[in-house]
Amino acid sequence: MDGEDELLTEALEDPGGSQEPLPISALAQYTYCPRRAALILLEGEWEDNEYTLRGARAHEEVDLPEGLLREGVRVERALPLWSERLGLVGRADVVEFLEGVPYPVEHKVGRRWPRELAQRAAEVQLCAQALCLEEMFGLSVPVGAIFSRAERRRREVAFTPGLRAATLATLEALRALLGQERLPPPAADARCKHCSLLAVCMPHLPEALKGLEDGL
Amino acid sequence: MVSELLNTLYVQTQGVYLRLEGDTLRIQHEEITLRNVPLHHLGGLVVFGNVLISPFLLQRCAQDGIEVAWFTESGRFFGRLAPPVSGNVLLRQAQYRALDTPSTRLYLAGRFVEGKLRNSRLVLQRAVRERGETEALVRALAEHEAALRALPQARSLDEVRGVEGNAASAYFAAFGDLLLTEDFSFNGRNKRPPRDPVNALLGFVYALLLTQCTAALEGVGLDPQGGFLHALRPGRNALALDLMEEFRAWWADRLALTLLNRKQLTRKHFEERPGGAVFLNEEGRKVVITAFQNRRQETVQHPLFKEPVPVGLLPHIQARLLARYLRGDLPQYPPFLAR
Ligand code: SF4
Numbered sequence: 001m002d003g004e005d006e007l008l009t010e011a012l013e014d015p016g017g018s019q020e021p022l023p024i025s026a027l028a029q030y031t032y033c034p035r036r037a038a039l040i041l042l043e044g045e046w047e048d049n050e051y052t053l054r055g056a057r058a059h060e061e062v063d064l065p066e067g068l069l070r071e072g073v074r075v076e077r078a079l080p081l082w083s084e085r086l087g088l089v090g091r092a093d094v095v096e097f098l099e100g101v102p103y104p105v106e107h108k109v110g111r112r113w114p115r116e117l118a119q120r121a122a123e124v125q126l127c128a129q130a131l132c133l134e135e136m137f138g139l140s141v142p143v144g145a146i147f148s149r150a151e152r153r154r155r156e157v158a159f160t161p162g163l164r165a166a167t168l169a170t171l172e173a174l175r176a177l178l179g180q181e182r183l184p185p186p187a188a189d190a191r192c193k194h195c196s197l198l199a200v201c202m203p204h205l206p207e208a209l210k211g212l213e214d215g216l
Numbered sequence: 217m218v219s220e221l222l223n224t225l226y227v228q229t230q231g232v233y234l235r236l237e238g239d240t241l242r243i244q245h246e247e248i249t250l251r252n253v254p255l256h257h258l259g260g261l262v263v264f265g266n267v268l269i270s271p272f273l274l275q276r277c278a279q280d281g282i283e284v285a286w287f288t289e290s291g292r293f294f295g296r297l298a299p300p301v302s303g304n305v306l307l308r309q310a311q312y313r314a315l316d317t318p319s320t321r322l323y324l325a326g327r328f329v330e331g332k333l334r335n336s337r338l339v340l341q342r343a344v345r346e347r348g349e350t351e352a353l354v355r356a357l358a359e360h361e362a363a364l365r366a367l368p369q370a371r372s373l374d375e376v377r378g379v380e381g382n383a384a385s386a387y388f389a390a391f392g393d394l395l396l397t398e399d400f401s402f403n404g405r406n407k408r409p410p411r412d413p414v415n416a417l418l419g420f421v422y423a424l425l426l427t428q429c430t431a432a433l434e435g436v437g438l439d440p441q442g443g444f445l446h447a448l449r450p451g452r453n454a455l456a457l458d459l460m461e462e463f464r465a466w467w468a469d470r471l472a473l474t475l476l477n478r479k480q481l482t483r484k485h486f487e488e489r490p491g492g493a494v495f496l497n498e499e500g501r502k503v504v505i506t507a508f509q510n511r512r513q514e515t516v517q518h519p520l521f522k523e524p525v526p527v528g529l530l531p532h533i534q535a536r537l538l539a540r541y542l543r544g545d546l547p548q549y550p551p552f553l554a555r
Contacts, residue, residue, distance in 0.1 A: 015325075015377045015446045015457070021408055043450055080409040080493035089408045097490070136491040 022174060024081065024090030024128045027167065028121035030174050032113060032191065034184040038177055039197050073098050081132035086171060092129050094147075102133040104144040105154065112194045122146045123157055127167040130159050223259035224536065226529055228513075230266045230289065236273040258282055262435060262532065265289030285435040293431035304437040310542040311442050324458070324538075324549060325373055325445035329380045331462035331551025333363050336387050338554055339465045343394050352390035359386035376445065380461075387465070394469075396477045409493035413486040414476070416494045420501065421468040422460070424508050429463070430456040432531035436539045459534055466554040467527065471511055475504065519553055 014020070022041075030037035074097040082089045094105040106126045108118060123146070130141040145154040157163070177184070186192070186203030195201070225241070227234065233244045241258065243250040255276065260283045263269065269284070277284050277297060284297035298304065314320040337360040344353055363383040370376045392402035395414070402414040410416040430453045433440040443454025445461065475481045485500030496504065512528030525533065534552050541549040 015380060020449075041450075076490055079491065080489055081491070082408060082493075095490075102491075133491070 021082065021087045021089040022171070022178075024088050024125060024132070026174055027128050027170050028125040030170055030177070031121040031124050032117055033187045033195065034173070034177060035186055035201060035203075036195060036197055037174060038180075038183045039201060041174075041178060042180075042183065043200075070096060070098070073103075081129055081136065083132045083135045085135055086128075086131060086168075088128060088132055088171070090129070090132070092133075095133065100137075101139055102130075102137055102141055104129040104133060104141070106144070106146050108146055108148045108150075114190060114194060117191065119146070123163060124167050124170050126157055127159050127163050128171070131164070131167065223257055224262060224532075225253055225258060225260070226262045226264075226526075226532065227267050228264045228289075228526070228528070233268045233270070234261075234263070234273055235270040236276050241273060255280065255282070260285070260436075262287065283437070287431055287435070293434040296435065296437070307437050307539055307543060308439055308442075310544070311438055314542055315442055315444065315448075321444045322370070322373060322376065324541075325376045326367055326370065327549050327551050328445045328458045328461045329376055330364070330367055331553060332380065332464060333360055333367070333383055335462060335552070335554050336360060336383065336465035337364075339394075339470060340387070340390065343390075347393075347396070350390070350393045352386075352393050356383075356386040356390035359383050373445070380445075391469070394473050397479065399479070399483060400476055410495070411492045412494055413481075413483070414472070416486060416496055417472045417475070417481065417504065418469070420496055420504055421472050421508065422464065424505070425463055425468045426453065426456055426460055428512075428528070429453075429459040429531045429535075432535040433459065433538075435532060436535045438535060438539055438542075459531060459538070462534065462552045463531065467511070467530075471504075471507060475507055480507065517555070519555060520550060 026037050026041055029040055076095045076097070077093065079092045079095045080090075081092055092104045093107045096103040096105060104126055106122055106129065108122050113121070126144050126146060130144055133139075133141045141159065143156055143158050145156050147154045186201060186206070188203040188207070192198055192201070192203045227243065229243075229245070229250070231245065232250065235242050235244065236255075237252070239255050241253045241255055241261075243253070261269075261277060262285045264287045266289070274284065274297065276282075285293065286295045287293055314324065337357065340353055340357050340360065344357070360383050363379045366379050367376070370379055388402075388405045391405075391414075395402060400412075400414055402412070405418070406412075406415050407419050410419050430440045433453075433455055438455060440453040440456045441448065441450075443456075443458045446452070446454035446457040448454050481500060481503055485496060485503060486494055487497045488494045512526060514527050515524040516527055516530075517523070518525040518530075518533070521533075530552055537546065538549055540546045
């Protein structure tokens with residue numbers, strides 16, 4: 001019987017699709033490079049996002065070395081998250097529950113991304129997870145952590161008013177992006193070397209074309 | 217099971233061998249000939265699962281422009297023989313042209329919604345007959361009557377979607393009354409993620425049905441993403457979602473209700489995650505998939521062709537009717553109307 005692998009596509013019922021929630025991971029993509037988020041969301045260059053991984057990852061164990069989990073804490077892996085209020089949907093790699101209070105732990109995205117950007121992207125994504133958890137559990141979620149596999153350590157992140165505001169602003173920018181017909185211009189900088197969409201994006205092509213014209 | 221419809225031969229019997237015998241297609245099971253079909257009026261060949269086709273027959277199909285499409289036994293599309301001169305590019309051109317023609321787009325969106333409304337109404341009417349009126353059922357039926365009257369007046373896609381949306385919310389407000397078991401309840405539709413067992417089940421059955429509709433469209437060479445009613449988005453099979461509207465209530469919802477009301481699915485088939493997301497577990501999915509596949513094999517009287525047709529073929533027939541309409545062969549697109 002096949003069939004289970006087929007369930008990655010969603011049978012949406014809202015024909016206009018206006019109420020469609022955005023994947024939480026898109027916030028991290030946008031933080032890294034708006035064009036990257038656009039390629040993924042508008043052009044269907046799906047990468048590791050909730051849509052493609054939904055089914056596949058549902059029961060998969062997130063590979064967190066035991067020593068890096070806190071002892072005596074209940075752990076949920078690949079936990080479905082959502083926020084009606086913000087229109088977000090996704091999954092948390094790991095959520096720890098300490099006396100009932102959720103504490104999200106996010107695997108650092110894009111291990112090869114430049115450090116600072118990767119960190120900011122992961123923080124925004126983690127904060128979006130926290131906002132979802134707050135809505136789901138009706139509790140305030142003050143802190144979470146980013147886990148870096150390469151460094152084998154976790155770094156705690158506080159969901160400060162500043163980070164929350166930045167997360168909401170990113171969400172708003174992402175919605176504006178979805179309303180646009182065109183892709184944002186390429187970053188064409190150090191980011192591109194580490195971007196898995198380099199071949200699709202062709203960030204240096206506009207320059208090259210210009211050079212070609214100048215040479216004529 | 218072998219059926220012939222609109223010059224297309226559908227072969228679902230597992231383990232048969234299709235071969236060329238002169239100008240005839242011969243269907244064999246081991247040494248026994250099940251059937252001979254003259255090639256000259258055959259336009260397409262659709263096979264499901266373990267069906268063998270001889271190379272000579274394939275070559276002849278390619279030569280004569282007979283389209284061959286392969287599906288898994290459960291109905292997932294995985295390939296098509298594209299003859300050298302195929303109608304695909306013209307069909308897709310016609311599809312995209314229709315997408316760009318507001319009047320055609322509006323017309324088709326309206327037909328899909330009409331199919332949905334009529335088939336949903338049928339499910340509601342049957343419920344009233346079987347267990348009597350409830351307030352929500354009466355209201356939902358009235359909403360469907362109103363929607364069917366309003367639909368021809370709709371002048372824009374948004375209006376069509378609005379008509380559909382009103383009926384759908386009344387339908388789901390009454391859906392809980394169709395549950396005849398104490399074990400489950402339903403208090404409105406939620407989907408991303410589902411937050412109760414009934415919603416989890418509906419989401420799963422819809423996903424199964426969507427793959428059938430996608431496959432059927434791919435089978436006739438239509439672009440499943442090019443939908444008329446549903447907004448276009450990358451990666452979203454909008455046309456498959458359109459087509460699926462005709463089947464949601466009559467096929468998917470009724471299947472879900474049967475499984476719950478007959479207690480083939482119980483609480484133990486579902487899993488709840490902290491925070492409230494609910495999913496079918498593996499055993500539950502197995503129950504649903506088996507029931508879904510059995511339903512595909514059952515036959516119903518087709519209202520247009522007046523002959524019995526396996527339920528699993530209905531999306532294929534609709535896809536072909538749509539292709540015919542888009543190519544200008546048919547003056548109308550007739551949605552599937554159950555009875
Ligand atoms: S290649 Fe550069 S510009 Fe293109 S998406 Fe990646 S980071 Fe952005």
